[in-house]
Amino acid sequence: MRALDLDRLKTLLTIAELGSFVAASRALHLAPPTVSLHVAELEARVGTRLLLRTRGRVAPTGAGAVLAERARRLLADADDALDAVRRHAEGRAGRVRLGASTGAIAHLLPRALESIGRSHPGIDVRVEVLTSEASMARLAEGTLEVGLVALPQPSRPGLRVRPWRRDPVVAFVPAAWPRPRHATPAWLAARPLILNDAGTRLSRQTAEWFAAAGLRPQARIELNYNDAIRSLVGAGYGAALLPHEATAPQPDPRVAIVPLRPALWRPLGIACRAGEAEPAVGVVLDALRTIGRA
Numbered sequence: 001m002r003a004l005d006l007d008r009l010k011t012l013l014t015i016a017e018l019g020s021f022v023a024a025s026r027a028l029h030l031a032p033p034t035v036s037l038h039v040a041e042l043e044a045r046v047g048t049r050l051l052l053r054t055r056g057r058v059a060p061t062g063a064g065a066v067l068a069e070r071a072r073r074l075l076a077d078a079d080d081a082l083d084a085v086r087r088h089a090e091g092r093a094g095r096v097r098l099g100a101s102t103g104a105i106a107h108l109l110p111r112a113l114e115s116i117g118r119s120h121p122g123i124d125v126r127v128e129v130l131t132s133e134a135s136m137a138r139l140a141e142g143t144l145e146v147g148l149v150a151l152p153q154p155s156r157p158g159l160r161v162r163p164w165r166r167d168p169v170v171a172f173v174p175a176a177w178p179r180p181r182h183a184t185p186a187w188l189a190a191r192p193l194i195l196n197d198a199g200t201r202l203s204r205q206t207a208e209w210f211a212a213a214g215l216r217p218q219a220r221i222e223l224n225y226n227d228a229i230r231s232l233v234g235a236g237y238g239a240a241l242l243p244h245e246a247t248a249p250q251p252d253p254r255v256a257i258v259p260l261r262p263a264l265w266r267p268l269g270i271a272c273r274a275g276e277a278e279p280a281v282g283v284v285l286d287a288l289r290t291i292g293r294a
Helices: 006-018 021-028 032-046 062-089 102-107 109-119 132-141 185-189 201-211 226-234 279-292
Strands: 051-054 057-060 094-100 123-129 146-150 159-174 193-196 221-223 239-243 255-273
Touching: 006 021, 006 032, 006 051, 006 057, 006 062, 021 032, 032 062, 057 062, 062 279, 094 132, 094 279, 102 109, 102 123, 102 226, 109 123, 109 279, 123 279, 132 146, 132 159, 132 255, 146 279, 159 201, 159 226, 159 279, 185 201, 193 201, 193 226, 201 239, 201 255, 221 226, 226 239, 226 255, 239 255, 255 279
Parallel strands: 094 123, 094 146, 193 221, 193 239
Antiparallel strands: 051 057, 146 255, 159 239, 159 255
């Protein structure tokens, strides 16, 4: 069974609204024979008469009125569908799934999300808390569009990783502790430590930083939630090594920040699928690049 043609339905609806074949042909910019042909094809398709001439005016039959009303809804739905597609194609709407660590979500990502919300309110950014490895895996399987990942990352077919920003790792220590101007591996190793859990890139970075000085300190507790770590530092539970973004708010007054010597940095990258990004993904990438330059 052939489907109903939207152009022919639009012709029927226009005739029903204007009450004239001639007026409909003008409104639709169609030749009068074409308008008549559309109606004849529709009537052959449904097997009944759809229009009647009464007192010099064309009016729908009962069946024609039913079909015209349904045509109005179908045409409106078709217009809505086309508008939705245009919004996606122009980057004004869409869904973007983004993976990031808790640290990036806490202090970096909100600025990008605020910018996107102002300029492109139709774009829905779904944020998931993921390790860098999990983000890369999800990108590879197609269930994520953007990942904020620790660098370096091994190359993967079909994925692209570009440097985003580099933030210093510093020592967060209880403000009540006597402390040097710079925290060295030896000074920190002699104190109770609160470290990221072993599954994170930051944990490996800090372990390598201590190992370069011949030290392998044991953490008093390991967590993968930076704000909780800072809270424990403020409570005097121990010292922590965490990235410190320049735009991050000042910590709890019970917490002091001490630069490391030697310096340690946390480089981050933006990972996405290779090739031309969909418009909504491009909007998110542009907002993140702006934050990366801050």
